[in-house]
Amino acid sequence: MKSEEKTTEEKTALDEESIVELSPEEQIEALKLDVDKYNEQFMRVVADFDNFRKRVDRDREQQSLRMKGQVISNFLDIIDTIDKAKEADYPDLESSLNGILGIQKLVSSFMESFKIEKFVPKGEIFDFRFHEALTTVDQEGVEPNTVVDVIQSGYKLEGEVLRPAKVVVSKNSEEKEVKEEGE
Numbered sequence: 001m002k003s004e005e006k007t008t009e010e011k012t013a014l015d016e017e018s019i020v021e022l023s024p025e026e027q028i029e030a031l032k033l034d035v036d037k038y039n040e041q042f043m044r045v046v047a048d049f050d051n052f053r054k055r056v057d058r059d060r061e062q063q064s065l066r067m068k069g070q071v072i073s074n075f076l077d078i079i080d081t082i083d084k085a086k087e088a089d090y091p092d093l094e095s096s097l098n099g100i101l102g103i104q105k106l107v108s109s110f111m112e113s114f115k116i117e118k119f120v121p122k123g124e125i126f127d128f129r130f131h132e133a134l135t136t137v138d139q140e141g142v143e144p145n146t147v148v149d150v151i152q153s154g155y156k157l158e159g160e161v162l163r164p165a166k167v168v169v170s171k172n173s174e175e176k177e178v179k180e181e182g183e
Helices: 002-021 024-087 093-113 173-182
Strands: 116-119 131-137 147-152 154-157 160-163 165-170
Touching: 024 093, 093 116, 131 147
Parallel strands: 131 165
Antiparallel strands: 116 154, 147 165, 154 160
């Protein structure tokens, strides 16, 4: 590596010496050639970067399409089962419920295959990162900011919130009393 650095330094020294020996017009021409050479190199780098960016964008689109295809192909089994269940004649309510339970098992295994987990936060302390409060209620015997009812379950995809749970949260009844006294 050091020998390459010396070679580069020697070339630079020779170039500087040759520029010194040239007339001003020749120096200008030599510098113009250098500028043209560096400009061409710059343009090649810009073109290479543009091609790289386009390739990355194309690869992302293809990966996204593959992922969508994988999800949909796994979901098609569930759709086929629902279609068959819709067309079937069930002799009684129990066999209908068994069919629905079978579909629920398919959906659960589908969710497990994609590491989607359902969470029902009833009784937990309200956390805006995982819960969406639809309303608050006064409820005796319950700590304030506690989830007292779940309107819609939440879901996580590999630990990240896919959809927050829609919940009803208890409020502090003391705050209400203080507000009423202040008025």
